[in-house]
Amino acid sequence: MLSQAKIKRQVRYDCERSEDYPEAATWYFEIIEDSKTIGEVERKIYKQLFPTFNDREKVEFVIKKTPLRYRLVVFDSGRNLRGKVHPIMRRDENLHVVAKSGNLEVFLARRFS
Numbered sequence: 001m002l003s004q005a006k007i008k009r010q011v012r013y014d015c016e017r018s019e020d021y022p023e024a025a026t027w028y029f030e031i032i033e034d035s036k037t038i039g040e041v042e043r044k045i046y047k048q049l050f051p052t053f054n055d056r057e058k059v060e061f062v063i064k065k066t067p068l069r070y071r072l073v074v075f076d077s078g079r080n081l082r083g084k085v086h087p088i089m090r091r092d093e094n095l096h097v098v099a100k101s102g103n104l105e106v107f108l109a110r111r112f113s
Contacts (some may be wrong), residue, residue: 010090011089048081
């Protein structure tokens with residue numbers, strides 16, 4: 001479990017070959033940001049990867065005792081990232097495993113509560 005003081009504004013991402021669209025990748029973005037900025041970051045992601053084939057999943061909640069929100073966005077796109085959409089952005093090669101595990105809410109509750 002992370003202490004509230006260690007939760008930082010950031011974007012983590014991962015991608016893998018799409019199971020539904022052979023010409024596309026499934027993208028996973030974990031956005032941790034304040035409520036005013038989180039939508040702007042998500043729009044930058046979609047702008048770079050548009051057109052998207054679908055929105056598979058979106059999970060969002062407030063991180064307790066912080067001004068931050070958590071948003072996980074999953075979708076398919078045939079495009080690649082062309083640059084950073086956030087100053088603190090890194091690839092997390094395990095993000096797709098957690099997102100597909102079916103226990104995402106349990107994982108997030110342990111991580112952020």
